Amino acid sequence: MNEVKIVILGTIAMLLPVSAIILFVIVYYRRQRLQRAAHEEALHQAMLEASVGSQEVVRRQIGGDLHDEIGALLSATRMSLSQLNKYSENESKRTLLLGRTEELLNEALHNVRRISKDLMPSTLDEFGLIEALKDFSQKMTLHTNLPIHFTCDLNARYDAKTELALYRSTQELVNNALKHAEAKEIKITLSENNKKLRLEVTDDGKGFDLEAVNQPSRGIGIKNIESRMSLIKGQLKFDVEIGRGSTFIITVPL
Amino acid sequence: MTFPDILAYVSSLGVFFPLIIAIIRRENFTLELKLMFVYIIVSTLTEIIATFWARYLHSPNHFMLNIFSVVECLLLVLMYREVFINKLVKRITLITISVFTFFAIFNFTETSNFVKFNSLINSIACIIIIICVFIYFFQLLQTLTVQKLSVTPMFWISVACLLYFSGTLFLFLYGETVLFHKSPFFKELWVIYFILSFIFRIFLAIGLWFSKTPLQLKSSSKSAQS
Ligand SMILES: Nc1ncnc2c1ncn2[C@@H]1O[C@H](COP(=O)(O)OP(=O)(O)OP(=O)(O)O)[C@@H](O)[C@H]1O
Ligand SMILES: [Mg+2]
Numbered sequence: 001m002n003e004v005k006i007v008i009l010g011t012i013a014m015l016l017p018v019s020a021i022i023l024f025v026i027v028y029y030r031r032q033r034l035q036r037a038a039h040e041e042a043l044h045q046a047m048l049e050a051s052v053g054s055q056e057v058v059r060r061q062i063g064g065d066l067h068d069e070i071g072a073l074l075s076a077t078r079m080s081l082s083q084l085n086k087y088s089e090n091e092s093k094r095t096l097l098l099g100r101t102e103e104l105l106n107e108a109l110h111n112v113r114r115i116s117k118d119l120m121p122s123t124l125d126e127f128g129l130i131e132a133l134k135d136f137s138q139k140m141t142l143h144t145n146l147p148i149h150f151t152c153d154l155n156a157r158y159d160a161k162t163e164l165a166l167y168r169s170t171q172e173l174v175n176n177a178l179k180h181a182e183a184k185e186i187k188i189t190l191s192e193n194n195k196k197l198r199l200e201v202t203d204d205g206k207g208f209d210l211e212a213v214n215q216p217s218r219g220i221g222i223k224n225i226e227s228r229m230s231l232i233k234g235q236l237k238f239d240v241e242i243g244r245g246s247t248f249i250i251t252v253p254l
Numbered sequence: 255m256t257f258p259d260i261l262a263y264v265s266s267l268g269v270f271f272p273l274i275i276a277i278i279r280r281e282n283f284t285l286e287l288k289l290m291f292v293y294i295i296v297s298t299l300t301e302i303i304a305t306f307w308a309r310y311l312h313s314p315n316h317f318m319l320n321i322f323s324v325v326e327c328l329l330l331v332l333m334y335r336e337v338f339i340n341k342l343v344k345r346i347t348l349i350t351i352s353v354f355t356f357f358a359i360f361n362f363t364e365t366s367n368f369v370k371f372n373s374l375i376n377s378i379a380c381i382i383i384i385i386c387v388f389i390y391f392f393q394l395l396q397t398l399t400v401q402k403l404s405v406t407p408m409f410w411i412s413v414a415c416l417l418y419f420s421g422t423l424f425l426f427l428y429g430e431t432v433l434f435h436k437s438p439f440f441k442e443l444w445v446i447y448f449i450l451s452f453i454f455r456i457f458l459a460i461g462l463w464f465s466k467t468p469l470q471l472k473s474s475s476k477s478a479q480s
Contacts, residue, residue, distance in 0.1 A: 010446065013424035017416045024391050025403060032398050 048231065069115075073108040077101055129163040130154060130190065133170060137188060144178060152190040158197065162252055165228040166199055169236075172221045173201040173248050181205025181246065197252045204245040210238055225250075261448040266305060268455040269298045275459045282465040286336035287407060290462065293329040297322070316371040323372075324358045327351070327379035330415065334386040337408055339397070343389060350382060373426045380423035387412045387419075410461030418454035422447065 080101040087093040124132035130152055137150040157163070170188060177186050183205035191198050222236075229236050234252035276283075276291045283291060300322045307315040328351055335347045358375050362368040367375075390412050394400060403409045425447055 006443075010424055010443070013420055014417075017420040020388075021413050021416060024395070028395060028398075028403060031395060035398055 069111055070108055073104055073111065077104040077108065080104060124163060124167050128157040129166055130156070132163075132167055133188060133190065136167075136171070136174075140174060140178075146178065146183070146186065148174065148186045148188065150188045150190075154190060154192055156192075158254070159232075162197070162232050162234075165232050165234065166197070166250065166252065169225045169228060169250055170199065170201060172225055176221060177201070177203035177205060177246070180208065183245065192254070195254050197254055199250040199252075200247060202245060202247045207240055207242045207244050207246050209242055210240055257445070261445055261452075265448040265452040265455075266301055268452045269294075269301045271455050272458040272462060273298050275462045279462055279465050284336075284465075286333045287462065287465050289329055289333040289336065290411060290458070293326065293333070294458065296325055296329065314369065317369050320362065320368060320372045320375060323376045323379045324355060327382055328355060330383050331386055333411075334390055337390060337393075339393060347386065354378060354382060376426040377423055380419040380426060383415055383419045384423070387416045405464045407461040407465045410457050410464070414454045414457030414461065417457075418450050421450040 080097055084094060084097050084101070087097065123135045133150050133152070137148040140146075141148045158166075174186055174188070177183050181203045183203035185204050187200075187202045189198075189200040189202075191200075225236055228234075229250065229252075232252055234250055237249040237251070239247040239249070272294045276294050280288075280291060300318060304315045304318050307313065307318065331347055331351045335344050335351075338344050338347065357378075361372070361375060390408065394409075400406045400409065425443065
């Protein structure tokens with residue numbers, strides 16, 4: 001029996017199981033890591049979806065609260081007002097009651113402001129994006145004395161998430177144009193082409209530098225739009241320059 | 255006393271490590287670890303009896319090793335059968351172990367095969383156990399059920415088995431040439447065997463130390479609630 005041969009074979013016989021074990025441990029942990037990453041990704045996606053869904057739930061809850069809270073306050077106000085009639089002679093009592101009524105009204109008003117900020121306009125929910133935008137542009141024209149034109153020859157309803165995202169984005173873009181652009185006219189156009197929904201918001205204001213928007217110290221409005229778009233796989237494009245009106249184009253796959 | 259003799263002593267003492275741990279932790283044992291417990295008891299007894307046999311009766315104890323290797327293979331394969339998930343694999347292990355046992359008994363009917371060290375039976379036993387370890391590893395990779403390998407009893411037991419049985423397989427394949435040769439070189443090879451079996455027992459002990467039953471988990475969570 002060749003001793004060298006035995007030594008070599010013996011070494012191999014020991015090295016094989018050791019390397020098999022090491023290999024196994026490495027492969028095991030790599031696979032585990034991959035699996036965990038996939039798991040986290042799925043969880044993240046699910047949480048994102050859930051947060052959008054839960055926003056809706058919260059919205060409905062707020063609607064209920066609004067009804068109960070504000071309703072109660074307004075009932076109290078009405079009672080307080082009807083009591084005013086009884087004390088038409090008693091001056092001091094009258095002032096007291098009037099003061100309390102005003103307090104109640106103020107509180108109701110305050111609550112309405114607070115809660116309604118989080119609420120989606122019911123037009124969007126009930127009649128869809130197109131009606132809501134029509135409504136929005138009309139109301140804004142009234143409030144601001146600035147013509148806001150809405151053009152659209154579609155008649156369709158879209159995914160609730162898409163509608164909400166587009167509505168909020170339009171609000172922010174119009175708000176921006178009113179705040180920053182010193183425009184004389186704002187145009188909103190909604191159209192469909194190539195299986196994509198296209199929303200365009202244009203103003204004839206003074207324009208701005210896109211670089212300036214990307215500064216971290218600036219507002220969150222446009223970033224907000226972008227994050228909304230990433231949720232519904234949409235896209236926000238700018239056509240802006242200092243000295244001329246700005247155009248924002250949002251496209252969402254249908 | 256020569257160096258290999260000392261090692262032989264130490265490695266025989268090593269038998270007591272897993273035994274002690276097993277006695278301490280026996281309440282936690284699931285079925286596969288209970289089989290491991292039985293295996294440890296059997297191997298300890300065999301070790302003790304074989305040592306005394308050789309020392310005081312001055313007669314060869316090889317027949318004991320032959321029987322032990324069959325029992326060892328039986329217990330370890332049954333242990334792995336417990337952890338295998340796949341029904342087909344379970345059935346195949348059962349068939350394999352039955353065939354092996356019958357073959358061994360048949361083989362032992364020839365007296366020379368029984369009283370001398372039987373390298374054929376020992377080698378087959380090693381190969382069967384190594385295959386079981388590989389199936390177990392493959393199953394782990396497929397299911398990824400274990401969070402941390404380092405605190406999993408069956409992982410340590412499998413590492414122990416893989417190292418020990420592939421090492422001894424090598425020794426057994428050369429059979430009597432290696433094990434009972436008189437030249438000093440082959441005496442050195444025994445050193446490897448003692449080291450291997452010492453590592454084997456330490457790893458078994460580590461594995462048993464990490465045993466935990468659902469029962470224990472339940473009671474600890476109950477105490478956390480109250
Ligand atoms: N239509 C526009 N015309 C001119 N400048 C604009 C227009 N829209 C945006 N900008 C410029 O881009 C900047 C970033 O707009 P963005 O909506 O992100 O923030 P913001 O409106 O300042 O703050 P917030 O979103 O919190 O109201 C604005 O500060 C403004 O300078
Ligand atoms: Mg803004």
